[in-house]
Amino acid sequence: MFEAAAEALLILADPNRLLYLFFGVLVGFTVGFLPGIGGTAGMALLLPFIFGMDPYTAMALLIGVVAVNNTSDTFTSVLFGIPGSAASQATILDGHPLAQKGQAARALSASFMSSMMGGIIGALVLFLAIPIARPLVLSFRSPDLFMLTLFGLSMIGLMVGNKPVRGVLVGILGLLAGTVGGAAATPEYRFTFDWLYLYGGIPLSVAVAGFFAIPEIVTFISTKEKIARSGTLESGTLRGIGDAFRHWAVVLRSGALGAFMGIIPGLGGSVVEWFSYYITKALAKDKSQFGKGDIRGLIAPESTNNAKDGGSLIPTLLFNIPTNGSMAVLLGGLVILGVEAGPRMVTSELPLTLTIVWSLALANVIGTAMCFLMAKPISMLTTLNPNKFAPFLIVLICLGAYQANYHWGDLVILLVFGGISWLLKMIDWPRIPFIIGFVLSDGSERYLFLSISRYGWEWLSRPSVLIIGALIIAAIAAAIIMNRKGLVQSMEIKP
């Protein structure tokens, strides 16, 4: 395992891959500090460009976006009290009061440092999980894999907050969109309307870009409102770094909590962050300053939300279960690269899995360094009119979408999906389930076909199938209970 890890580090050390990792971090950093775009849309923006790349380079690029997004979203949370993403809501509670006290630089640097430590803890947990999960994953057969895809689909219920029917409905649309083109079990082309372009199916990268990037940017272009009115930053950076080290126990505990809670699908960054915040507050001797600018109230959620990514990658890579929107897009990225998540990730694709672990750790370090370097200019950028950068993003998305098939159909599909998604956004319907359904469509149909053709209906009585079936029922029951109690945070991208 350690030899494989060293080999993976060598793979990543290629200057070309490091350059792509850096570029991914740059994109993740940018979409992080612009409220409303978020990591899912950032990854959607890059997904079309991974065609033709080797999986190591492509994953370095995508992991770069995921890893740093939760670090740079701190800028607007601390400076202006605007959550950069859903996962940075708890950060505002103590981060913004610190900025109001004239300690913005201290708050930001403590937050960046604890985010980096949290991210490394998450990568470590992912690394340690591989040998533990390996024998379990390798024992899976097609019926188990089919049940796992169903489990992934059942996660939709946990992800859509108080609109489970609409969520599942949108997920079903995704499943059906995934059936366009060649059938999994027989040489027949479905829903192609005699359009040759659709014979190869709908390109995932175009669907993702249309569904997540277009509506957000259209919303940006529709308004001239600035993200923030002013961007000022005082001194205190070293004090903030010292704070993160002085409260190492908070960082360690919150990081471990984030990594383990990240494994649980559907919880979302916001829930995990608030949970970490309240645990830190509950364990603190002096609680009087929490909510008024206690540095521990900032360090805890920030270490948690970066560590969560490492945890989220475990079910995504090893069990083909995306735990949130970004993971669904990452899974889509693997599909584009011809890599199948699941048992292969711990056998033939083990170097790739370990490269992802290294990419995650390294991206956190690079992202943190970038945050420190760019703190001052970024705080000024948030005062820009969105129309000054949004049209450039539209140009990039269209160019990216065209890379799928080099066909004008790519652009038409981009518009169709963008239009549907924009409409769903306007009427407040959940959109993430569409991509989960779309990504899992092929696998669920293929594994069901293989299960029936190999085992008849006897596959339903396999113990592993029954166990996963029980887990699915438990997940649905949990979704109902959590929805009733208002514990589930919608994963929608909301400005």
Next chain:
Amino acid sequence: MTQRNWSLVVSICLLLLLLATAWQAKDFEPLAAYFPVVVALLGAILAAINLLGDWSARNALAEPQDDAGFARSVQAGAVSFGGVILYVAGIILAGFFPASVVFLFLVLFLRTDFGLLWSTLLAIGSLVALYYFGNMMLIEFPVGLLEQAIRDAYFL
């Protein structure tokens, strides 16, 4: 139209779409048909449930909605989305670079405080940078119908 009514219209369209999908899928070979038929029928049932829920919510009118605000944001979004559609149509007709220059210039000039000179310079400058970056990364740029016709005419 209010958000609730829009939602209702979407629910009706979805129900019809899913029923049409199931109807079309039943004509596929059995091995290709079972999955889309089952999924579409399940979706149709859920769409019907959702439609009933939307209908009762519309009649109940439990909470007041900011209809004017919603209409404004839909209108603004529709105009912006229309702009994106025109841009894509421009790419298909004229090609990536001519359409992008016009699109960038118009948005920068009309929607920001950049003047004529800065909007022109930014639009052209960014596309020149993108051209070199694209060539370096072996990115294929969309060729428009008119562009293709000119290339064919002059054997480019």
